[in-house]
Amino acid sequence: MGFQIGSANIWTVCGTCENSSIKETILRAAPHDTLLIKKGTYKEFELLVDKPLVIKGIGYPIVDGERKGEIFRVTSDNVTLDGLFLINVGVSYTKDNAAIRVVQSKNFRIQNMVLEQLFFGIYLEKSSHGKVYHNRIIGNAVDEYNSGNGIQLWYSSDVEVAKNHVQGTRDGIYLEFSDRITITDNVSMDNLRYGLHFMFSNHDIYSNNTFENNGAGVAVMFSKFITMKDNTFRKNWGTAAYGMLLKEINDAEISGNTFEENTIGINIEGSNRIKYLNNDFINNGWAIRVIGACYTNSFKGNNFMYNSFDISYNSKLNDNVFEGNFWSSYTGYDLDKDGFGDVPYRPVKLFSYVVNRTPETIVLLRSLFMDIIDFSERVSPVFTPDNLKDAQPLMKIRS
Amino acid sequence: MLKILKYSFYDLIRSRWSYVYFLFYLTLGFVLLFLNNDVSKAVITLMNVIIVLIPLIGTIFGVMYYYNSKEFTELLLAQPIKRSSIFLGQYFGVAGSLTLSLVLGLGIPFVLYGLYRSNAIFDFTLLLVTGAFLTFIFVGLSFVIAISNENKIKGFGYAVLLWLFLAVVYDGLFLMSLIVFEEYPLDTFSLVATALNPIDLSRILILLKLDISALLGYTGAIFKKFFGTDLGFVVSMAILLLWTVLPILGLRYKAKRKDF
Amino acid sequence: MIIEINNLHKKFGKNQVLKGVDLTIEEGLIYAVLGPNGSGKTTLIKSILGMVIPNKGQISVLGEPIKKGWKYRKKIDYLPQIANFPPNIKVKELIHMIKDLRNSPAAEEELITVFGLEPFLNKKLSTLSGGTKQKVNIVLTFMFDSPLIILDEPTTGLDPKALIRLKELIQKERARGKTILITSHIMQFVEEMANEIVYLLEGEVYFKGSIAQLLGQTEQTDFEHAIAAITTHNHA
Numbered sequence: 002m003g004f005q006i007g008s009a010n011i012w013t014v015c016g017t018c019e020n021s022s023i024k025e026t027i028l029r030a031a032p033h034d035t036l037l038i039k040k041g042t043y044k045e046f047e048l049l050v051d052k053p054l055v056i057k058g059i060g061y062p063i064v065d066g067e068r069k070g071e072i073f074r075v076t077s078d079n080v081t082l083d084g085l086f087l088i089n090v091g092v093s094y095t096k097d098n099a100a101i102r103v104v105q106s107k108n109f110r111i112q113n114m115v116l117e118q119l120f121f122g123i124y125l126e127k128s129s130h131g132k133v134y135h136n137r138i139i140g141n142a143v144d145e146y147n148s149g150n151g152i153q154l155w156y157s158s159d160v161e162v163a164k165n166h167v168q169g170t171r172d173g174i175y176l177e178f179s180d181r182i183t184i185t186d187n188v189s190m191d192n193l194r195y196g197l198h199f200m201f202s203n204h205d206i207y208s209n210n211t212f213e214n215n216g217a218g219v220a221v222m223f224s225k226f227i228t229m230k231d232n233t234f235r236k237n238w239g240t241a242a243y244g245m246l247l248k249e250i251n252d253a254e255i256s257g258n259t260f261e262e263n264t265i266g267i268n269i270e271g272s273n274r275i276k277y278l279n280n281d282f283i284n285n286g287w288a289i290r291v292i293g294a295c296y297t298n299s300f301k302g303n304n305f306m307y308n309s310f311d312i313s314y315n316s317k318l319n320d321n322v323f324e325g326n327f328w329s330s331y332t333g334y335d336l337d338k339d340g341f342g343d344v345p346y347r348p349v350k351l352f353s354y355v356v357n358r359t360p361e362t363i364v365l366l367r368s369l370f371m372d373i374i375d376f377s378e379r380v381s382p383v384f385t386p387d388n389l390k391d392a393q394p395l396m397k398i399r400s
Numbered sequence: 401m402l403k404i405l406k407y408s409f410y411d412l413i414r415s416r417w418s419y420v421y422f423l424f425y426l427t428l429g430f431v432l433l434f435l436n437n438d439v440s441k442a443v444i445t446l447m448n449v450i451i452v453l454i455p456l457i458g459t460i461f462g463v464m465y466y467y468n469s470k471e472f473t474e475l476l477l478a479q480p481i482k483r484s485s486i487f488l489g490q491y492f493g494v495a496g497s498l499t500l501s502l503v504l505g506l507g508i509p510f511v512l513y514g515l516y517r518s519n520a521i522f523d524f525t526l527l528l529v530t531g532a533f534l535t536f537i538f539v540g541l542s543f544v545i546a547i548s549n550e551n552k553i554k555g556f557g558y559a560v561l562l563w564l565f566l567a568v569v570y571d572g573l574f575l576m577s578l579i580v581f582e583e584y585p586l587d588t589f590s591l592v593a594t595a596l597n598p599i600d601l602s603r604i605l606i607l608l609k610l611d612i613s614a615l616l617g618y619t620g621a622i623f624k625k626f627f628g629t630d631l632g633f634v635v636s637m638a639i640l641l642l643w644t645v646l647p648i649l650g651l652r653y654k655a656k657r658k659d660f
Numbered sequence: 661m662i663i664e665i666n667n668l669h670k671k672f673g674k675n676q677v678l679k680g681v682d683l684t685i686e687e688g689l690i691y692a693v694l695g696p697n698g699s700g701k702t703t704l705i706k707s708i709l710g711m712v713i714p715n716k717g718q719i720s721v722l723g724e725p726i727k728k729g730w731k732y733r734k735k736i737d738y739l740p741q742i743a744n745f746p747p748n749i750k751v752k753e754l755i756h757m758i759k760d761l762r763n764s765p766a767a768e769e770e771l772i773t774v775f776g777l778e779p780f781l782n783k784k785l786s787t788l789s790g791g792t793k794q795k796v797n798i799v800l801t802f803m804f805d806s807p808l809i810i811l812d813e814p815t816t817g818l819d820p821k822a823l824i825r826l827k828e829l830i831q832k833e834r835a836r837g838k839t840i841l842i843t844s845h846i847m848q849f850v851e852e853m854a855n856e857i858v859y860l861l862e863g864e865v866y867f868k869g870s871i872a873q874l875l876g877q878t879e880q881t882d883f884e885h886a887i888a889a890i891t892t893h894n895h896a
Contacts, residue, residue, distance in 0.1 A: 238616045264617040286614025307444065309614035329441065355575070361586040361623075362578050364594050366611055367603055369452050370571035403761055407746075414748050472746045477711045479761055480733035659672070659712040 015039035023056070023064065024048050032077075038062040038085065046070050046091070053079035061086045061115065066100075068092065068118075075103040081110040090119040092147055099124035099149070100138075103131065111136060121149030122170060125157045125179075133162045140170035142193045151192070154179040154202075162187060172198040173215065180204050188213075195220045196237075199227065207232060218243040218263060221250055231257040234266070243268040244285065247275070255280060265290050266308070269298070278302055279399065287313050287353070296320045302399050305329060305348070309366060312389070313353040319386035323348065327395040335396045345390040351378035354385070404476065404489025405496070412465070412497040421457060421498065425505025433509055439518040446506070447527055447606045451599055454534040456563050458498060462542030463559045465494045467552045474660050487543065487655040488648065495539040499532045506531075523609055530602045533640045537598045538563070540647025547654045566599050574600075587622045595636075598643045605636045662687045662808055662839045663708060668717035670703055677703045678714070679863035687807075690830065690840045692850040694887060695860035701843045702741065704860065705810055708841075709738055721808070734764065739801040741812040747786035751777065751796055754785060758800050768803040774825050775799060791817040802829055809833060810841045815849055827853065851883040859890055866890070 012026050014036055020026040024045050026036055032052040040060035046069045050056065054077075063086045066072045070091040073082060080103075087100040099121035103109050109131035115138075116122045122138040125131065133152060142148030151167035153175045154160060162184045167173040173189030173196045176182060184207035189196035196212035199205065199221040208230040212219050218237035221227060227250065234244030244263035247253075248270045256278040260266035266285040267277075270292045277300045282288035288308040289300075292315055299322040305311045306329040325341070333342035352371045355362050365371050378385060412418050428449070432442040469490065476486045506528065515521055542559045549555035574593050578586055594600045607615060608627065615627040626632045663685035670678040677700045685691055693701050706712040708719055710726055710733065718725055721732045745754055759766045772778060775795040780788060788796070794817045801809065811830075815823055830853055834840060844850050850857075857874055859867035867874065867890055871883060880886040 238613060240617060242617075262613050264613050284610075284613060286611065286617050307441070307610070309611040355579070359578050359582040359586075360617075361582075361590045362575060363615060363617070364590045364600075364604065364607075365571055365575055365578075366607055366614065367448060368571045368600065370568050370575065372448075373568070407757055407761075411746050411748050469746060471740075474711065474740060475745065475758075476761070478709050478733065478736070478738035478740060479758070480731055481761060482730050483710075657713060659670075660706065 010034040012036045013039065014043075016041045027054065027056075030054055033079075038064075046072050048073050050075045050077060050080050050082075052077050055081040056083070056085070057081070058084035058086070063088060066090050070096075071098045071100075071102055073101045075101070075106055075109060078107040079109070080106065082112070082114060083110070084113045086115045086117075088116075088118045090116075090121070092120045094147070097121050097124065097149060099153075102126060103128045107131065110134070115139075119149070119170070121153060122151040122167070123153070124150075125152075125154045125160060127156045129158045129160065131157075131160050133160065133165060135164040136166075138165065138167045138170065140168065140192075142170050145171055145193055148193060150175040150198075151189070153177075154182060158182070161185075167196075168192065172196075173212070174198070176200065176202040176205065178202060183207075185209050187211075190214050192216065196234075197221075199224050203227070206230070211235070212237070212244075214238075215242075217241055218245060220246040220248070221253075222246070222248040223250075225251050225253075227253040229253065229255045229258060233259045233261070234263060235259075235261045237263045239264060246270075247272045250275065254278070259283070260285055260288065268292065269295050271295065273297055275299075276301075280304070282306065282308055282311075284308065286310065289313070291315070291321075294318070298322070299324070301325050302395075303327070304398055306398070310350060310353045310356075312348040313357065314349055314386065314389065315354075315357055317384070317386050319389040321389075323389070323391040325393050325395060326391050327398050328391065331394045333394065340396055341393040342396055345392045346394040347379050347382065347385065347390045349385045349389055350375045351384055402489070404481070404486055405492045406489075408469075408490045408493025409497050411469075412493055413500070417461065417464075418497055418501055421461070422501040422505045425502055426508060429506045429509030433513045439510065439513055439515055440520040440523070442510075442513075443520045443523045443527060444610060447523075447530075447610070450527060450531050451534065451602050451606065452567050454502070454531050455538040455567060455599055458495070458535045458538030459542045459559045459563045460556075461498060462491075462494055462539040463546045463556055465490070466543055466546035467555065477660055484652045484655050487547070487651055491540060491543050491648070491651060494543075495536045498535045498539065502531050502535065503528055526605065526609060530605055530640075533644060534598065534602055536644045537640070537647065540644065540651060544647050544650045544654060547651065547658060566597050570597050571600065591622065591626060595639045598640060601636055601640055601643070605633065605640075608632055608636070662722060663841075664718075664720045665704075665708075666718045668704070668707060668719065669715045670700075670707065670712060671715055677863055678707070680717070681860075681863070681865055683858060683865055683868070685839060685841065687839050688834070688837050689855040690834055690842065690853050691856045691858055692854035693841060693843045693858045693860065694850065695866075699860040700863045701860055702812065705812055705841065705843065708810065709733065709736065734762065735806050735808055737801045737804050737806045737809045739797055739809075739811040739814050741816070745785040745793070745796070748784060750782055750784055751788070752781040754796065755800065755803070759803075762804060764804050764806075766803040767805070768799055771799040771803055771829075774829070775822060789817075791819060791822070794818055795822060798826060798829075802833070806838075808839050808841070812843050813845070814842065815844060815846050823849075847884040847887060859887075861891060 012020055012030055014020045014023055014026050023043055035055040038058045040062050042063040042065055044065045044067055046066040064072055066089045068089045068091045072087050090100050091098050100116045100119045101111060102124040105127045107130045111123055112134040114136040117139050119140055123133055138151045148171040150172040151170035155177050157179045159181045163186050165187045167189045168191045171193045173192040175198045177200045179202045182205045187210045190213040192215045194216045196215035197219040201223050203225045206228040211233045213235040215237055237244055243265045244260040246268045250272040251274055253275045259281045261283045264286045266282045266288040268290045273296045275298045279302045281304045283306045285308045287310045288305050290313045301324050303326045328346050331342055331346045333344040335342055352375055432445055436442045515524055545559045546555045594604055665681055665683040668678050668681040695701050703712055707714050722735055724732055726732055755768050777795055780792055856870055874886050878886040878889045880889055
């Protein structure tokens, strides 16, 4: 029996206690009760939380699913899971087993959890108004087909995902059909595919996150009104690796982000009306690669520093505006001392077209021959869009 | 050989041209640092300059020294000294003094601008090592050309053509063949073609530092193995070393058979 | 015998310069190697020094075949035809350097005094006149004590005083039992110095013998005319 505090009971669970099983204690508990799980190992799985409960671990008790299936399934509103160490989720090819699955619930709170040896980590399904806060999800994914995502939101809305650390899963954080989600201060690294993956999700904000060394970086696809601010995208290296992949994104704002040492900083496909403001692109292979038709985008106040290629286009058309950016390879002058270079900067090198066509030619990067060709193209553009230029390149780095 | 080296080196470091070369690098270093005020960026700019300029200077200097010291060489040939020692001594004297000018000329401004406090020190060292390799390779090649051509004008011409070929034309042909044969798997070809030209090879060493992000964007498995691991660095260094040894062997071979 | 040459052939491109030279140089005599321009004098001397590599034939110096060797050059003092030295170096340094390279004892001080080179010791070689350079050249040659001395046009650019000194020097070395090989265009000088004449023509030794034999053979009274007549007479 638990202690009565007001109208709610507190149940203590431990190996030698009267209540030694979490599952049975949940059954016994009344709505709004609290379960305190003491330190120890609990070999349990498929724990169904179907009433509003607070389940709180003390000293990180281990709940070992022994790879038999899902560990927690929350189907009630107002559930809090706090401070548990969940390991060994069952891997299945037919069911998306998760360490924690929240189904059609509101006002949930999942915090301070540690998840290891998992398939899916935290799976929010048709849920809303919850918070996923300060969890640590460490997967050991090797192949995409038998690994799951760290934090997945599916048809969910108004959820806050903050201060989580996700690594070694398939997609670190995955959103599908999920609107008004706030993703802040997370670290998503070493994931097999994407650090963060958006599909058909609108009006979301993600800020101050760090995405590092993910198989393919971050992908934002088929979504509208996304705000991406002050994030860091680092070291996403590989053939199809991007700091960020934008595909069919409209009306977004991308500002204050840092893209550093990625094969491609931002890969843009069919995305329109996006504002790129005050971002830093440092030491990327390609800072920005534009594929296909992208209209009415504007790039202002960004720093482009030491990228092998600043901008790459595959078409001769340009409807995007570049203005007031800093380009480290700009060699112009500022005679009127207004802080802007007096001659426009052309950020697209002819060589980037050659590399698009024949990728092996990348070994000729920085060769005198290519420099001469790029120079002549810059003087009189033949292959690159004539209006693709920054007429007001900054003379000093925007700080 | 060490004695010849000593005298050639001594002769050279007192010659006007060594000072010109030294002052050139000194000025280049200071100007770049003054304009950029950033050690890392200056290193990047220098890398671009150096892979083209060092071979040119090495070539011209080597040919010039060889022809100018012809009489002196003949004086030495009558002395009880091994033939190959005379030429190798002169070769190391020229290459060594040029390398010294390079290291001091660039080293002084960079050290004054706080190289030790920046994180560019590895890049800078790589720059100097690559520069030294290129100096030795191109002085060697120019010596081989000079020893094979009695006619000074011809020798000069061939040496400059060699530079022009390796610095520009080679890459043009290389690019064209890549585009013409783009249907075929080309990563082995492009790596081999790169290794066959010491300037390209040095460029690759520098790319490995500066543009690794872009290099890893290409799919080829061999590429990936070469650029994605230390293999690329080790192999490039080894081939550069081979490139240094080959002209020396050529010089020895020629020296043993030539009439004076 | 100090030098022995057997069947020496040398070709420069299409030009056959030496066509089977056989020559023996005996110890203690002064030999003059003569011949018209392009007869192969310099090539012969350079072959002995190992500067020219023969196509065929053997050369032995002091009983050792010279092929691929270089140590035998320690036994030879050679005065090259045109004295061109590294321009950035001082006379003193050049002398020091050659001594250092040969690693042999040398008596340069006396020679410097003899040729009056003291004022030039601290000057760079590029600033010297042709005659002074030749004096330096002579000092460099005679300062060592080797059994064989080879002089290629030693009189070039010398003033009369220096020429006298040079002759004295040659005689002195001869008196010390050295073998000396000279090429020269100055017949008076040759007549004065040489014991034996080696006359090269079209790559072969056309005449070898003393001046007296030469005069006898050509039936001339005067050495210069004898040399001029050497070819025509023998054909007759």
